[in-house]
Amino acid sequence: MSSDLRDAVFVLNAGSSSLKYQLVHPDTGVVVAAGLVERVQNHRDALAGVFEQLAADGIDLRADTGALCAVGHRVVHGGQTFYQPTLITDEVVAEIERLSALAPLHNPPALLGIGAARELLPGVPNVAVFDTAFFHGMPDAATTYAIDRDTAQQYGIRRYGFHGTSHEYVSSLVPGLLRKPAADVDQIVLHLGNGASASAIRGGRAVDTSMGLTPLEGLVMGTRGGDIDPGILLHLDRVAGYTSADTDELLNRRSGLKGLCGDNDFRAVTARIEDGDEAARLAYDVYIHRLRKYVGAYLAVLGGADAISFTAGVGENAAAVREDALAGMQRLGIEIDPERNAVRSGEARIISTDESAVTVFVVPTNEELAIARQSAALL
Incomplete structure (x- = not known):
């Protein structure tokens, strides 16, 4: 199984009461496993249950964590700090938590998913991919709100944009089409x-x-x-x-x-x-x-x-x-x-x-x- 999944990424999208996951080979796009857990009370227990079910189906990710390339996490708000895929460390977790003020419904669940994955798969790198990243480089005229400049700067008020991962993916295919x-x-x-x-x-x-x-x-x-x-x-x-x-x-x-x-x-x-x-x-x-x-x-x-x-x-x-x-x-x-x-x-x-x-x-x-x-x- 290690050789089969060495280049695979376990993608995790944690909501307030849900866990959506997919085990996929990034080069080929082949999906090994995918699912959605709803009515989640405890994200750690929910993810452990996912791993148990996968193991029962012959995909034991916890038996040899070196088999996986990474765990990729969807994080909604990266603020002005994160605009590229980012290896998750304790410092990164702290900054995502600070940015929860900008996305109180989205960043906290993502942090729960990150914490669960880091605990259950300690040997696997965790990467945060931010919904806001694709829009980071927009022109100032598009990102700036016409309110008091000092207030906007003090509280990080600007247009960030969301669904960036989807917009980037779709728009990247269109020129080829x-x-x-x-x-x-x-x-x-x-x-x-x-x-x-x-x-x-x-x-x-x-x-x-x-x-x-x-x-x-x-x-x-x-x-x-x-x-x-x-x-x-x-x-x-x-x-x-x-x-x-x-x-x-x-x-x-x-x-x-x-x-x-x-x-x-x-x-x-x-x-x-x-x-x-x-x-x-x-x-x-x-x-x-x-x-x-x-x-x-x-x-x-x-x-x-x-x-x-x-x-x-x-x-x-x-x-x-x-x-x-x-x-x-x-x-x-x-x-x-x-x-x-x-x-x-x-x-x-x-x-x-x-x-x-x-x-x-x-x-x-x-x-x-x-x-x-x-x-x-x-x-």
Whole structure:
């Protein structure tokens, strides 16, 4: 088993009550094992249970920890400190913990996963790959908020962006699909899942993205509403006595599709629309309206685009979303082919017409493989 897994990476994505894992060979992309543990009470015990199950299936990672190349961890927020894959040490753990103030829902669970992996696989290097890293080098005009400069600098307030691992992975494939050098390709990537974000990428480098200091800004999402007039929060403070905890609950859990119609599963929303549900229809229309605004904005930022790519759960599977998001944009050089768009496939594919000046793709994302490759490359 050692020789079989010497170059394999165990990728771990720890949520507040979940553990998603994948054992993958970064060179070939071959997945040896994958799974999801839900309703996690103790991350250490949950990971130990995963290793026990793998051992029962003939993959005993703890028997010979030298068999693994690395454990790769998805960490949401790297702040301004981390913008490359980073070997995890006690000092790195302390800094990720300090950055939890910027991502209180995401960094703490990642730290629990890191702690569990370091304890259970003591001989294996652990690598942190940060969601914010791909957007670190964006222009100052894109990262800077128009608030008091000293306050922003004191508290690290700037646009960081998220889903960077996915945006980087998808955007790196597009030049090859177009048969053009990466430096010659300007593109928009739409990562549409329960969390959703857009990015504008010029010549392989991100120049703008929809999420900001936190993953709350930008597109309409499953339970997050994206862009909002901050005066609304001041208004709720004055007239309803909203505390910071109330605001956090509203913005993170009672907004987006969930807040508008009570469902954040896109399949359920679509089924309700087909049954004539007006709340679901409005939720969908708001979602599409915001998405179209960002496509238009990023076309302006880039001065036109060579490609637009849809990815993640909704982007890869909801043909109606893709069609409605780009409908009526022929004057912008964008034309969807309905038959191509209706095809369901796990492969990257073109869904625009042959006449479309902008090539529109569906590109399945693979964040686990991206994390595995970045972890292996570091080591």
